[in-house]
Amino acid sequence: MTSRFEDHLSALADAVEARLAVVLADAAGPGESRRPDRLTAAMRHAVLGGGKRLRPFLVAATAELHGGGDGDPLAVAAAVECLHCYSLVHDDLPSMDDDDLRRGRPTVHRAFDEATAILAGDGLQTLAFDLLADPATHPDAAVRIALVADLAKASGPGGMVGGQMLDLSAEGRFGDGRPAALGDGEIRRLQAMKTGALIRAACTMGARVAGAGPAEVARMARYGDIVGLAFQLADDLLDVTGDAATVGKATAKDAAAGKGTLVSLNGIAAVRAELDALVAEAGTVLAPYGARAETLIAAARFVADRER
């Protein structure tokens, strides 16, 4: 039996899937040539047909909390998901994590080939910014450019891409080949960059497209940081306690890579306690919104408690 929150998440995932299918159609948009079939097929493989769509959900829910406006939250949600999926395609590459399986299906470089996977990822990143620049996303250019800035900061060298670099370094991929023994602070910094930054951006971008002001955007950034950390802690727990069939991707990878996580460093019990504290903190941050924040509080709880 699914919870009311999971029904909500699933309904949004369907709406995002439909929008992504349109965004990833093979027709040429204005100002561009027709996209090559193979590239379109690879991008569609990377994006369509799977995933909880957590980041799009956060965009939609933070937009709803701030009440509508003239923007199109689903376009922003699609852009964030394209960016996220690009990062998955590249992280899965043979020279990176060398994964064969993603969301229970072959990774893009396995279903196609390595060059196509690199280009599909590249194109998905571009498409994300293209979507945000579209006047249909929000009539106000100032809002659109703020969305671009949020996404670029979150996903660039000082964000997601930098976090992946730190992650590979920590595995001992460069230098003497031995995994680094990262401390608590170093692991948190790595994870805040690699996964936290984009989750935070999903929350601030949802607020922005709904016309939220700076104070509300800052509050959504704090909420996003909490959810991002909870997401990573739960992911690290799953890597230890989950099985591949349920999770939909390989597990016990961190231990195999000799990678330190907050679970291996602090223990399962401490991490579970931190997750409880994070859910409570989310409630505090969202308190000014009263009952309207129910969905976002449920989202934080879902992320902390998720089993796959």
Add this chain to the structure above:
Amino acid sequence: MTSRFEDHLSALADAVEARLAVVLADAAGPGESRRPDRLTAAMRHAVLGGGKRLRPFLVAATAELHGGGDGDPLAVAAAVECLHCYSLVHDDLPSMDDDDLRRGRPTVHRAFDEATAILAGDGLQTLAFDLLADPATHPDAAVRIALVADLAKASGPGGMVGGQMLDLSAEGRFGDGRPAALGDGEIRRLQAMKTGALIRAACTMGARVAGAGPAEVARMARYGDIVGLAFQLADDLLDVTGDAATVGKATAKDAAAGKGTLVSLNGIAAVRAELDALVAEAGTVLAPYGARAETLIAAARFVADRER
């Protein structure tokens, strides 16, 4: 002896180099964490210390033609060059063109490793959009978002990335492994996407950052299409007539890859005649600007006649 145009090009290249060195510093910008040293080093290797900086020159020259305004053309030039350099890093990868040499130096994946090269390219793409979103680039959000849209359309699946996909397909990389015998129109479409689109965007973006209106932007798009085609024709000629030491990268690659070009299809003489016609056409398109367009006409001639 260099021409007056080449002195101009060289002076702009120095200014762009200085700006890129600042953009690619290791300090954290606002809203981001500190960039990992290895990633910064790889991005700097990819971007600094070489290249004619043709695209940045086109940004600066088209901006100058439209007369100043409150924008910072050098920031736009740096963004376009970051985007261009990302494409070179990824195109050079073992699974793509597998090049060891670029601008007379080891390619990023040779100087570092494949994973680092992929991430450096990814980060350079993000950085390009980040730069365009910065209020220091232009105070008007509408101008900044138009710059983002131009760059995204030019470099995405319906532009540069799509062109690289078509190029790999034409080499017979997928399917039966035999190179495709592309016709004149197919080669032009491929090249317009792979190299032409970004050159056109450099021209429209320079006009936009200087406050040009839609008619002027459209005229710069036409000029950019001419320069882009001339650039590719000259490049194809060099691949046949140049030597690696002068050109700074491997030559005779097209023939080795069994790749059809307009040179192999139409012959050297016909391509040289087309280049002359393109230079004349550039003069016609720029005629409304009178003597002020001298630099851009010289740029078209330089691109058509270049020997490396």
